[in-house]
Amino acid sequence: MxxxxxxxxxxxxxxxxxxxxxxxxxxxxxxxxxxxxxxxxxxxxxxxxxxxxxxxxxxxxxxxxxxxxxxxxxxxxxxxxxxxxxxxxxxxxxxxxxxxxxxxxxxxxxxxxxxxxxxxxxxxxxxxxxxxxxxxxxxxxxxxxxxxxxxxxxxxxxxxxxxxxxxxxxxxxxxxxxxxxxxxxxxxNKKISLQQDEDKRQRARLTDFVWFFGQRGVWRQILFLALYYMGIIGIMSNMKPYMVDLGYSMKDIGLINGVVGVTSAFAVGYPTGMLVRRYGYARVRPAVACAMLGATLLFTILSVSVPTTVQIVLATVLLWASYGMATVVVYTSAMSHVRPGKEGTDFTVQTVLTHLTGIVAAMGSGAVADVAGYTAMFAVQTAIALASLAYVSLALKKETTHD
Incomplete structure (x- = not known):
């Protein structure tokens, strides 16, 4: 107790x-x-x-x-x-x-x-x-x-x-x-204590954020960080313009995307953490990738015709919920790929990588939507989500969670 x-x-x-x-x-x-x-x-x-x-x-x-x-x-x-x-x-x-x-x-x-x-x-x-x-x-x-x-x-x-x-x-x-x-x-809070032995830690150097990329096998993790939720990030960055073009008001967009969507992401945070604690992030990772693939595929299907409000709400809930689950998996994976004495540096480098690839995804998906339309953009994001699922299921299949 x-x-x-x-x-x-x-x-x-x-x-x-x-x-x-x-x-x-x-x-x-x-x-x-x-x-x-x-x-x-x-x-x-x-x-x-x-x-x-x-x-x-x-x-x-x-x-x-x-x-x-x-x-x-x-x-x-x-x-x-x-x-x-x-x-x-x-x-x-x-x-x-x-x-x-x-x-x-x-x-x-x-x-x-x-x-x-x-x-x-x-x-x-x-x-x-x-x-x-x-x-x-x-x-x-x-x-x-x-x-x-x-x-x-x-x-x-x-x-x-x-x-x-x-x-x-x-x-x-x-x-x-x-x-x-x-x-x-x-x-x-007097109960928080450090788990790691200070004697085994190395003192961080000012250039350690660069040497993170020189570790053996680290590029498997970097590719995972770049690819994992790139598909849904591309859709999320274009949700507001898409809903504007469907005829929704700013108030409706704020309610559906900013309240219902974000609440969905918040709600799945703790259950996902419990799953990761029980099974490890490596086992949970493909399941979350499937959820993201489902969200991108649903938007592709809906965009072929004019979706109803109910369909948009359900698709938005799935999109944000899958994103909420993915963040827990990504953060936990990043924590498992840090060097002693360089925890803040290595974790920061990995999260910054996700931000940068998110910017690339947003810019790229916007360009595709502008040139070829929303359905084509959603299809491209679905292909990226499928590639992400294949990567974590096949290339990272042997990776185990650090217990």
Missing amino acids: KQDLNQRNKLSTFFCLYLAQAVPMSFFTTALQVTMREQRFSLSAIALLQLVKLPWILKMLWSPLVDRACTTMRGYKRLIVGSELVYALLVFLAGTLNLQLNVATVILLVLLSLVASATQDIATDALAIRSTKGRERGLMNSMQSMGSFAGSLVGSGLLLVVLHRYGWNSVTQCLSLFVLVAALPLLF
């Missing part, structure tokens, strides 16, 4: 940390665009918001510094809580400014705040790896997945509604307080 309570406390602690990352990121990249457009900012000014995503792409450059700084439990807590303090302060400062008069300064503060958030993410991922082992990591990664999707719901859904009532300054300042509160469970 006591062990179960300690595990629940650990999982809830990490859920809070991942939620603290996701809510402001989602809010700034979604709600801020709406606010600026309502205040008649130019589209070129709004386009500058894309810069705030840079820290989460470039964070692997300073991830070895985090590994070097964090060698003890105290070191992890100090860096994570310190990053949260900086994060909260910068968000608070952004909330004190008049958005219409100080847009460039606001964007700069948001950019710097997400540098602090990305640093917290590196340390949190490394601590999650070092405080767990084997199949326990499936549940840990369900917290990461659920925290991310819950953050999207709050940041781009709930806060968008609140924003219209209370305004930019009040909402953003409250958001800074939320960031601080989310760090308290880690600060007061």
